[in-house]
Amino acid sequence: MFKRLAEKGPAIAITVDGRKVTARVGDTVAAALLAAGIDHCRTTPVTGAPRAPYCLMGVCFDCLVTVDGVGSRQGCLIPVREGMKVETQLGRREAGR
Amino acid sequence: MIAAADLASSYELVIIGGGPAGLAAAALAARAGVSTVLFDENPGVGGQIYRAITSTPVADRAVLGQDYWDGAALADEAKASGALIVNGATVWSLDRQRLVGVSVGGKARMIEADRVIIATGSQERPFPIPGWTLPGVMTAGAAQTALKAQGLVVDGRTVMAGSGPLLWLLAAQTLRAGGTIDAILDTTPRRNWLQAMFHLPDFALSPYFAKGLALLREVRAKVPVHRVDTMEAVGNDRVREVVFSGAGGTRRLPVDLLLLHQGVVPNVNLANAAGVAHVWNDRQLCFVPVLDADFGSSVPGIAVAGDGAGIAGGTAAAERGRIAAIAAVRALKPDAVVPDTQAIRQRLQREEMGRAFLDWLNRPADSFRMPEGDTIACRCEEVTAKQVRDTAKMGCEGPNQMKAFLRCGMGPCQGRLCGLTVTELIAAERKTSPDEVGYYRLRPPVKPITLAELASLPISEAERKAVER
Amino acid sequence: MTRTADVVIIGGGIHGCSTALHLALRGLKPILIEKDYAGRHASGVNAGGVRQLARDLHEIPLSISSMDIWERIEELVGDDCGFESHGTVLVAESEAELAGFRERVDDLNLRGFGHEELIDAAELRRLVPAVSDRCPGGVVSRRDGAADPFRTTQAFRRRAVEKGAEVVEGVTVTGLSRNGATWQVETSAGIFEAPKIVNAAGAWADRIAAMLGEPVPLAVVAPMLMVTSRLPAFIQPVVILRGRKLSFKQLGNGTVVIGGGHLATPWRDSNETVLDWHKLAISARTVWELFPAMHEATVVRAWAGIEAYMPDGIPVVGRSSTSEGVFHQFGFSTHGFQLGPGTGAVMAELIATGSTNTPIDGLRIERFSTKDP
Numbered sequence A: 001m002f003k004r005l006a007e008k009g010p011a012i013a014i015t016v017d018g019r020k021v022t023a024r025v026g027d028t029v030a031a032a033l034l035a036a037g038i039d040h041c042r043t044t045p046v047t048g049a050p051r052a053p054y055c056l057m058g059v060c061f062d063c064l065v066t067v068d069g070v071g072s073r074q075g076c077l078i079p080v081r082e083g084m085k086v087e088t089q090l091g092r093r094e095a096g097r
Numbered sequence B: 001m002i003a004a005a006d007l008a009s010s011y012e013l014v015i016i017g018g019g020p021a022g023l024a025a026a027a028l029a030a031r032a033g034v035s036t037v038l039f040d041e042n043p044g045v046g047g048q049i050y051r052a053i054t055s056t057p058v059a060d061r062a063v064l065g066q067d068y069w070d071g072a073a074l075a076d077e078a079k080a081s082g083a084l085i086v087n088g089a090t091v092w093s094l095d096r097q098r099l100v101g102v103s104v105g106g107k108a109r110m111i112e113a114d115r116v117i118i119a120t121g122s123q124e125r126p127f128p129i130p131g132w133t134l135p136g137v138m139t140a141g142a143a144q145t146a147l148k149a150q151g152l153v154v155d156g157r158t159v160m161a162g163s164g165p166l167l168w169l170l171a172a173q174t175l176r177a178g179g180t181i182d183a184i185l186d187t188t189p190r191r192n193w194l195q196a197m198f199h200l201p202d203f204a205l206s207p208y209f210a211k212g213l214a215l216l217r218e219v220r221a222k223v224p225v226h227r228v229d230t231m232e233a234v235g236n237d238r239v240r241e242v243v244f245s246g247a248g249g250t251r252r253l254p255v256d257l258l259l260l261h262q263g264v265v266p267n268v269n270l271a272n273a274a275g276v277a278h279v280w281n282d283r284q285l286c287f288v289p290v291l292d293a294d295f296g297s298s299v300p301g302i303a304v305a306g307d308g309a310g311i312a313g314g315t316a317a318a319e320r321g322r323i324a325a326i327a328a329v330r331a332l333k334p335d336a337v338v339p340d341t342q343a344i345r346q347r348l349q350r351e352e353m354g355r356a357f358l359d360w361l362n363r364p365a366d367s368f369r370m371p372e373g374d375t376i377a378c379r380c381e382e383v384t385a386k387q388v389r390d391t392a393k394m395g396c397e398g399p400n401q402m403k404a405f406l407r408c409g410m411g412p413c414q415g416r417l418c419g420l421t422v423t424e425l426i427a428a429e430r431k432t433s434p435d436e437v438g439y440y441r442l443r444p445p446v447k448p449i450t451l452a453e454l455a456s457l458p459i460s461e462a463e464r465k466a467v468e469r
Numbered sequence C: 001m002t003r004t005a006d007v008v009i010i011g012g013g014i015h016g017c018s019t020a021l022h023l024a025l026r027g028l029k030p031i032l033i034e035k036d037y038a039g040r041h042a043s044g045v046n047a048g049g050v051r052q053l054a055r056d057l058h059e060i061p062l063s064i065s066s067m068d069i070w071e072r073i074e075e076l077v078g079d080d081c082g083f084e085s086h087g088t089v090l091v092a093e094s095e096a097e098l099a100g101f102r103e104r105v106d107d108l109n110l111r112g113f114g115h116e117e118l119i120d121a122a123e124l125r126r127l128v129p130a131v132s133d134r135c136p137g138g139v140v141s142r143r144d145g146a147a148d149p150f151r152t153t154q155a156f157r158r159r160a161v162e163k164g165a166e167v168v169e170g171v172t173v174t175g176l177s178r179n180g181a182t183w184q185v186e187t188s189a190g191i192f193e194a195p196k197i198v199n200a201a202g203a204w205a206d207r208i209a210a211m212l213g214e215p216v217p218l219a220v221v222a223p224m225l226m227v228t229s230r231l232p233a234f235i236q237p238v239v240i241l242r243g244r245k246l247s248f249k250q251l252g253n254g255t256v257v258i259g260g261g262h263l264a265t266p267w268r269d270s271n272e273t274v275l276d277w278h279k280l281a282i283s284a285r286t287v288w289e290l291f292p293a294m295h296e297a298t299v300v301r302a303w304a305g306i307e308a309y310m311p312d313g314i315p316v317v318g319r320s321s322t323s324e325g326v327f328h329q330f331g332f333s334t335h336g337f338q339l340g341p342g343t344g345a346v347m348a349e350l351i352a353t354g355s356t357n358t359p360i361d362g363l364r365i366e367r368f369s370t371k372d373p
Helices: A029-035 B020-031 B071-080 B140-150 B165-176 B192-197 B200-205 B208-220 B269-273 B314-332 B341-352 B355-361 B385-394 B399-406 B419-429 B451-455 B461-467 C014-025 C057-070 C073-077 C095-110 C121-127 C149-162 C202-211 C277-290 C340-353
Strands: A002-004 A011-016 A019-024 A064-067 A070-074 A085-087 B010-016 B036-040 B084-087 B089-094 B099-104 B107-118 B122-124 B137-139 B152-154 B158-163 B183-186 B225-227 B230-234 B241-246 B249-254 B257-262 B264-266 B278-281 B286-289 B302-304 B376-378 C007-010 C030-034 C088-092 C117-120 C137-141 C166-169 C173-179 C182-187 C190-194 C196-199 C219-228 C238-241 C247-250 C256-259 C263-267 C272-274 C298-304 C307-309 C316-319 C326-330
Touching (some): A002 A029, A002 B140, A011 A029, A019 A029, A029 A064, A029 B152, B010 B020, B010 B314, B020 B036, B020 B071, B020 B107, B020 B314, B036 B089, B089 B269, B107 B314, B107 B451, B122 B257, B137 B140, B140 B152, B140 B257, B158 B165, B158 B241, B165 B208, B165 B257, B192 B355, B264 B286, B314 B341, B376 B419, B385 B399, B385 B419, B399 B419, B399 C149, B451 C298, C007 C014, C007 C182, C007 C190, C014 C149, C014 C326, C030 C149, C088 C095, C088 C121, C095 C117, C095 C137, C117 C121, C149 C340, C196 C340, C202 C307, C202 C326, C256 C277, C263 C298, C326 C340
Parallel strands (some): B010 B036, B010 B107, B107 B302, B137 B257, B158 B183, B158 B257, B183 B225, C007 C196, C088 C238, C196 C326
Antiparallel strands (some): A002 B152, A064 A070, A064 A085, B089 B099, B122 B264, B230 B241, B241 B249, C088 C137, C117 C137, C173 C182, C219 C256, C219 C263, C219 C307, C263 C272, C316 C326
């Protein structure tokens, strides 16, 4: 869906559901997921439908992910850090964990 | 990085939001000697219009354009003014006593303020079409944010759809950055021109006229534009195609990314939760706070500046921030020297001149604001337009009662992406006005906070004893 | 234009709506007057606890008769009101506290009430597996549960209208006067006449009582509540504490409602409340200690409903002491939701027949008069 204009800036290694993903300094969690081609970041607690970042400005709450064990964080507001562990959220089972 | 523990327990002026209004207000107030803190939830200042102005990886200045780079001066000015600027700071509560609840780095604090300027700006208007919750459907603003902040440009089959200046600006920026756009679906109703033409003379005198025409020319030269009356995002796990119809019949285009935009509306959540009175603006089709000439709200000591006061754009936002800041300085430090408001008001007036034309021209069609059938109105709780309409028909008179029946507006986004839709749907079904129906009564925290954050609020022993039996 | 009825009910909370329904079921014609809309305040936004546990002796009979109605609520109002019965558990945080609970339960048993049952640590763990290990036991009331407060109030309102009651919303009472055996209720929408009046005006009931020359020491309070985002199901009963202020329940949709009586500042003239986050932080810490699983739950909303609190913490139910034909039903002191169905039935009985077998003498308004009658 997105490509980087230039692969520059220091690389930052994070994991998404245990898989290694290379992000860049200045990425938010949501941007890093989009740049890595990760199609959705959670399923909804009501019907289990897949959702991906929608507004990237802190309004829609569709980019909710678990960051370093803390659930329901707004991925578009959190800058990536080296070694960060990101997990996608699975609807009803662990919504709002 | 400033931590929660570094914050004082009170400031003379608390500004919420680091876009043009907040930055301009902070710079002016701090220079006048007012102890000023600016809280902004993003990693850097700039708001949406000047997003990542101090850190953008987009080096070629032509891509984002001069209007974007003008924001750098505002950021510099605020930084040099002595105002405390705290990024990564989420304000989740504000009450009529001007107590501000804020979280920084997972720790919460309550801060007292003598004056508050809410500069939380705007958000994109909800665009509830069938399939708008599918992965691969995003807002145009989101794509612009990714471009400004991370240098991400659209890739694959991309369609942009909707109306309003930002859509065309993003298209131009995307093309300049080397991205390709398969099509633009223009949803502007043709009859809007009739109403808008009355205001063309004013618009022709505003700075946006020449810029707007140039953008249209730049984009139309490279991208096919279709006028559409209906539009649907189709796919199971993600969007696969966009189906649209217009004068030429129904068409389908395969897409990887569908970017939606139909203008911006004030971000009312914090002001609403603080008890600020709002009123329906029929031209802009949204609720706006009731404000005096200095942008003071119905709650003493709380002002709303920038696009949160009604949409007028980034340059106007900065002027509004200055006017609100001057009022705050005059109240707090009557002897301080402040700039002449007359000149600022004149500049503001010039900026606002072309607004009527843009508002009338880009007024979204009813069908794109008030959906039917199984189209989702509330994304969080997955409530459909039909459910809202049926409940209104059954006798539900307002959005607050609707919350209790359907849970719409009760998910984490707290009505940001369904509030206007629900209000307008109820008004349509009950044949009354959105003003009569009203908006959600919003409850703090206006942004969710973890129980751990809340538990981290400092509590004195005396307080503990006083509230426990 | 003057409108007439058999009874004018002032206040559209759960109590006013329940009384309206029960009067209509007895063939009377009530008109209910509500200044905002039915369920706008405490009745619509309370924690939804349907609890017989830990009640004052004076209100236990009303609570038990209410419970019988709750268990057939759908039959009565045509809506299950979201009522689910998984019990209420009063958790003891220490052995000393548990000993106090034992005394209470023994006392209730001697009086013939068997709804409260002492439980040991093992039973507590069985009922509430997520509770902290250090709690030695508690008390359970197994028939208790929780319901959706706004839905319940609306269901009573709707059924009352179906049965012949009239509900007038957005209308404020400005005065009361009497003409022979007829009461005239002056309002912002004209005069309503009836031989009987019910004062079910909640946090505003003292103003109605004052119009009757019957001042009451009513405090306006706003107990705070907060709700989390949806969590995986981990607890079924409602949990309450004695020593510290906490009530805690997980709804069917996964969200957890946290309350317990910490108060916001109410502004009853503008229908507003200002929350006290320092006190909510204390609730957060209490939850934190009792339910380690909740540490990273997110709070999505906090609010407070405006209601009446009497000095002795129990309601005013029964005849006016000064005015023939007037009945009071207010002051439920932050625990009136469960009592709504039964109290409405008792009020209707009292109004229609002149008496009731349910003992409510301990709730008379006379207990606040300066000269004891």
